Amino acid sequence: MTGPTGPIFIVGNSRSGTTMMLRVMNNHSLVHGINEPHFYGTYWAPADDGKPMDEAAAKELLTKLTTRQRDGFFAEVVPGKFDADVQQMLDGLPPKADRKDVYAGFMAYETRLNGKRIPCEKTPQNIFYIAEVKRHFPGAKVIVMYRDPRAVLLSQKRKWMRKDLGMAGMPDKEVRRLRMNYHPYTIARLWNSSFDAAKRHAGDPDVVGIRFEDLTTSPEATMRKICEVVGIPYEPAMLEVPHAGSSSAMDDHTKKGIRTDRGESWKKGLDHTEVAICQRTSGSRMAEQGYVMADVSPGALSLMAAWLRFPFKLIGAFALNLGRMRNVANTLGRRLKQA
Numbered sequence: 001m002t003g004p005t006g007p008i009f010i011v012g013n014s015r016s017g018t019t020m021m022l023r024v025m026n027n028h029s030l031v032h033g034i035n036e037p038h039f040y041g042t043y044w045a046p047a048d049d050g051k052p053m054d055e056a057a058a059k060e061l062l063t064k065l066t067t068r069q070r071d072g073f074f075a076e077v078v079p080g081k082f083d084a085d086v087q088q089m090l091d092g093l094p095p096k097a098d099r100k101d102v103y104a105g106f107m108a109y110e111t112r113l114n115g116k117r118i119p120c121e122k123t124p125q126n127i128f129y130i131a132e133v134k135r136h137f138p139g140a141k142v143i144v145m146y147r148d149p150r151a152v153l154l155s156q157k158r159k160w161m162r163k164d165l166g167m168a169g170m171p172d173k174e175v176r177r178l179r180m181n182y183h184p185y186t187i188a189r190l191w192n193s194s195f196d197a198a199k200r201h202a203g204d205p206d207v208v209g210i211r212f213e214d215l216t217t218s219p220e221a222t223m224r225k226i227c228e229v230v231g232i233p234y235e236p237a238m239l240e241v242p243h244a245g246s247s248s249a250m251d252d253h254t255k256k257g258i259r260t261d262r263g264e265s266w267k268k269g270l271d272h273t274e275v276a277i278c279q280r281t282s283g284s285r286m287a288e289q290g291y292v293m294a295d296v297s298p299g300a301l302s303l304m305a306a307w308l309r310f311p312f313k314l315i316g317a318f319a320l321n322l323g324r325m326r327n328v329a330n331t332l333g334r335r336l337k338q339a
Contacts, residue, residue, distance in 0.1 A: 031116055052098055128194075131201075142201070143230075148286070148289075153187050183306075183314070210225075219258040
């Protein structure tokens with residue numbers, strides 16, 4: 001086993017188990033978790049490569065990244081709070097550092113600060129930036145999470161409920177955005193795009209694909225496989241993660257271990273119309289991952305109502321997500337591209 005020479009990145013469709021995987025990896029004695037900085041797409045665009053950042057801009061970016069990492073995804077920047085740490089990060093940057101250099105410096109600093117050696121960054125949408133990740137971080141390893149799209153639908157459908165299930169800091173505008181984002185066709189299409197993006201890197205020895213269902217049913221065997229690819233020894237303590245992050249159950253940090261009861265909850269949480277739209281949209285890709293089709297019979301009126309809602313949901317989702325993209329055309333092009 002050879003040790004990793006770069007960071008680890010956890011990617012996949014949203015609600016596919018990336019958060020659980022980050023918690024597992026963060027339990028390793030060598031690995032420190034970096035939770036959803038959303039660097040690619042939000043703070044970086046292709047045109048930024050090779051363009052040195054001035055000190056003020058670099059400080060602003062580092063402050064935002066540090067705030068998100070330490071205070072939470074929805075936390076507001078508090079002027080001066082992390083100035084001492086940010087200055088140390090700035091002092092460690094190479095001359096003429098561009099955005100990716102600043103980002104690399106941030107991850108390295110946070111990892112050292114926590115007494116670890118290997119940064120492990122989790123942002124699901126980085127599945128559309130695997131080529132850039134590998135170019136920016138030679139030696140990086142990528143863990144791709146797959147999950148039954150019907151389970152993803154249910155999790156996305158209920159994601160806004162996280163505000164009352166343990167994510168108390170979620171602002172009301174985020175609840176509105178999440179509710180607007182949900183439509184079975186939209187989620188299934190995005191699942192297709194994620195699947196196709198990962199498939200373009202099939203055969204790459206530095207990219208390992210894992211089904212969420214395999215992690216929950218065979219956690220030790222699954223993590224041993226990942227550790228082998230990543231180049232770190234397996235540690236039993238990795239699996240002692242808290243029961244948190246579900247869209248269907250209250251967080252309980254007193255309970256530890258991989259939950260095994262989350263595989264087919266979609267059968268009760270989705271109606272026949274949602275399942276039918278998902279299977280019709282993603283069926284061939286589902287089969288490639290071994291997911292079995294369900295026998296459903298949606299009513300004609302229910303299907304019609306779902307399709308009538310779609311354009312309004314699409315327009316609303318676009319408007320509410322616009323401010324989250326540094327380069328709108330580039331970001332949307334990546335997320336909507338299908339094979």
